[in-house]
Amino acid sequence: VNRVVVAGAGLAGVRSVEALRARGFEGEIVLLGQERHRPYDRPPLSKAVLLGTSDSSFVDSDLATLEVDFRPGVSATGLRAGVVETSEGDLPYDGLVIATGADPITLPGDGQQHVLRTLDDALELRARLVRGARVVVIGAGWIGAEVATAARRAGCEVTVVEAGPAPLSHAVGAELGARTLPWYDGIDLRLGTMVASVDEGGVRLVDGEFLEAHVVVTGVGVRPAVEWLAGADIDLHNGVVADEHLRASLPGVVAVGDCAAWWSRRYGTRLRVEHWDTALGAPEVAAATLLGEDAVYDPVPYFWSEQFGHMVQYAGHHPAGSRLLHRGGPEGKWSACWLTEDDTLAAVLAVDRPRDLVQGRRIIDAGHRMDPERLVDPDVPLRDC
Ligand code: FAD
Known part of the structure; x- marks a missing residue:
């Protein structure tokens, strides 16, 4: 070569x-x-x-x-x-x-829609997030949630429009996504709501309603x-x-x-x-x-997001049908695990519980089986489950 x-x-x-x-x-x-x-x-x-x-x-x-x-x-x-x-x-x-x-995927319509992929996108959007600006964020996924966090902190009037039944529902499912609902305090969150187009001056919903906006940010995936x-x-x-x-x-x-x-x-x-x-x-x-060497890529995928003052981390990959178990109640710090049929750990989601993430990632890598009864007790370290 x-x-x-x-x-x-x-x-x-x-x-x-x-x-x-x-x-x-x-x-x-x-x-x-x-x-x-x-x-x-x-x-x-x-x-x-x-x-x-x-x-x-x-x-x-x-x-x-x-x-x-x-x-x-x-x-x-x-x-x-x-x-x-x-x-x-x-x-x-x-x-x-x-x-x-x-x-980034964009939506139909002639109105200006910001996306957030490049440094230039970020600097341009930042300049528009000023106190009192009406901001509509389309999509309550990872990017939408982080943009909403910044917009609210900048003193904007924020509406978030999400087609799914809960924030993050595409990534972690509606049940866990719903646990982030309290974080949207002070934000006009519209769930189960589809956008038809981004027009001059705002966003047209499929049901005909028009949401006026100075700034529209589209965060519906890539x-x-x-x-x-x-x-x-x-x-x-x-x-x-x-x-x-x-x-x-x-x-x-x-x-x-x-x-x-x-x-x-x-x-x-x-x-x-x-x-x-x-x-x-x-x-x-x-x-x-x-270079002709024999190497295999076989990681446990890992991801984090910082939103509304929380650190959200996910490791693994959970196929549809994996069993979901909660560690800790919806208030405060909590995590959740997905188990396969034979109780092997498939994935872990941790909110402000970085230890669960680190230990969970290792357990997934090693392919260990878990004791579901111990696992649901948030006081038992994951590595001892
Ligand atoms: P990219 O970063 O997209 O780089 C590809 C580059 O190729 C781009 O610069 C592009 O301009 C260039 N390119 C495209 N087409 C061509 C072409 N035809 N010829 C030449 N150049 C071309 N991940 C996390 O795990 N945690 C996070 O908190 C997180 N936050 C994120 C926040 C934002 C706003 C974004 C956009 C992504 C975030 N991600 C996060 C995802 C993470 O950044 C991406 O997974 C990562 O950037 C992927 O890297 P990449 O090099 O594959 O692609």
């Missing part, structure tokens, strides 16, 4: 560059970044950056020391075997890392940024299809981060995980694979 092209200069992209160098790769590395910024972390965008306690979140990689040919503002536009087509012409490769992440691969001879299905080594279907190509749907040995299914920890960890394996 002489030249590796890394398409996408987010966390997964820059970590891929680091991992290649750490494994002794001395060839040329070209890092293509659609944005004009050097690589940065996204989690702070909806937290410290939006709250105004920080202005950026650049990763502290030294691109010069890594001897990477970083090309900001250059997009990958197409792929043929051995050649990445870019906005500045063809780029031959021996190895290719696809790390183009994901793009889709993998793989349009540029549409004409390529590479398997795409909910992102770039990859095996347990993160190898895509085209020789010499690996995929990492939000755009990759890899085969999970642990769960016996394909996973596409839109979380920071995956963008951080997967590149180690992808780099090894590109």
Whole structure:
């Protein structure tokens, strides 16, 4: 392998560059970044950056020391075997890392809708979150909840519109999502409510009601940024299809981060995980694979969110039908566990109980069975259940 092209200069992209160098790769590395910024972390965008306690979140990689040919503002536009087509012409490769992440989904309508994916998005939105502004947030998922937190703290009048029966219901189910309802105190939360369009001056609901707004933020999810691969001879299905080594279907190509749907040995299914920890960890394996080593990516997925003054953490993966057990009542700190049929821990959700998260993640990794009766007692450490 002489030249590796890394398409996408987010966390997964820059970590891929680091991992290649750490494994002794001395060839040329070209890092293509659609944005004009050097690589940065996204989690702070909806937290410290939006709250105004920080202005950026650049990763502290030294691109010069890594001897990477970083090309900001250059997009990958197409792929043929051995050649990445870019906005500045063809780029031959021996190895290719696809790390183009994901793009926010927007809703119909001519009105201005903010999304929150890039640093520029965050700075633009922050400037609009001023005292008294009427803000409608569409979606009470992870991003919507964090935006609502910042908007309320900025003194805005906040409405959150959610199609599901509870906040976070897509991610953790309605029963647990409903436990976050008290956090929306002072916010006009509309559950089971569908938006028809974002129009001039506000949001039109499906039932005809019009919610006036100075600022509309759409947080209804993302889709993998793989349009540029549409004409390529590479398997795409909910992102770039990859095996347990993160190898895509085209020789010499690996995929990492939000755009990759890899085969999970642990769960016996394909996973596409839109979380920071995956963008951080997967590149180690992808780099090894590109360099001909035998490595397998098989993590316990992990995610956190900071909303309304609470630390919400989730580890694992719970298939539909897993048994849900509560540790602690809905007030204060609590957590919940999902067990498989044979009482193996599948996933844990912890609210302000970081120990449960850390211990739960280890237990899931080890595949231990749990004693459900001990588990429901929040005073018994999870590792002793
Ligand atoms: P990205 O970060 O999306 O990077 C991909 C890069 O590729 C982008 O810079 C993009 O411009 C570029 N690109 C796209 N197409 C092309 C192309 N054709 N050519 C060249 N470049 C291209 N996760 C958590 O676990 N916890 C959190 O609290 C959390 N908070 C978040 C808050 C926000 C506001 C956002 C947006 C995400 C958050 N996430 C969080 C998710 C986490 O940030 C992502 O999982 C992570 O950024 C994925 O990294 P990535 O490198 O795969 O993709």
